[in-house]
Amino acid sequence: MKERTRIxxxxxxxDYRHDDGVGWAVVGRLRExxxxxxxxxxxALATCDGDPGRLISLWEHAELALIVDAAHTHPGSPGRVHRIELDSARLAQPPTTSSHGLGLGEAVELARVLDRLPGRLVVYAVEGADCSxxxxxxxxxxxxxxxxxxSVELDIVRHRDAAARG
Known part of the structure; x- marks a missing residue:
């Protein structure tokens, strides 16, 4: 039997669009x-191109999902990290799409409709400078x-400690 993914x-x-590869870089460093x-x-550590179906399959049974993605802001402050904990409140639809075609918001909404959201979802959005x-x-x-x-490791430890108490 496959071990259930808790986190x-x-x-x-x-990874081939400069700063858009920040999520892959973070997962690579976590693996090291x-x-x-x-x-x-x-x-479980994974990388994804942002396809909503693949994202949902990676987080659907998790107690905690930590997502790291580039944020495309204009004007922005490259390197600034936003930590967003998503709850049952409906996400506002972004005015433009991400570099992935459909954005993370659309994946969350689809997962919500399909009842396939993780127990808790935390998004780290990193403002980028260059996505060419x-x-x-x-x-x-x-x-x-x-x-x-x-920060991601700290979230993992907090989750582990809360589960142990709980």
Whole structure:
């Protein structure tokens, strides 16, 4: 029997569109750190291009889903991280689509309609500077990766500790 995913960490984006690859960079760093400091059992690390069906399949049975994605803001402050905890309140529809075609908001709404939301959903949105074709993060976004990895790990520990008490 497959172990149930209790915590899903999903890096959303495209590693070939500069800062849009920040979610993939965070998941990559988490994988590296997990080799020395294992994550709690039932924690899954994944990357996704943002397709709503794939996102839903990655988080649908999780108690906690942590999503890391690039935010496209104009004007923006590249490297600034927004932590958004989504609850049962309906998300406002964004005025434009993301670089993924359909955005995270649409995936959440679809999951809500299908009753496939995780128990708790936390989104880390990182303001980007450059989403043109190419690899590598801008300096400001690359500088945000380390602290963001620590924030995600802290969310995982908090969840684990609350589950142990609970």
């Amino acid at each position: 899903a960490v999903v890096g959303v984006g495209n 750190r997990a080799a020395a400091r294992p994550l709690p059992p039932g924690t 074709l190419g690899t590598g993060l801008s300096h400001a976004v690359a500088e945000a990766v380390g602290p963001l990895v620590e």
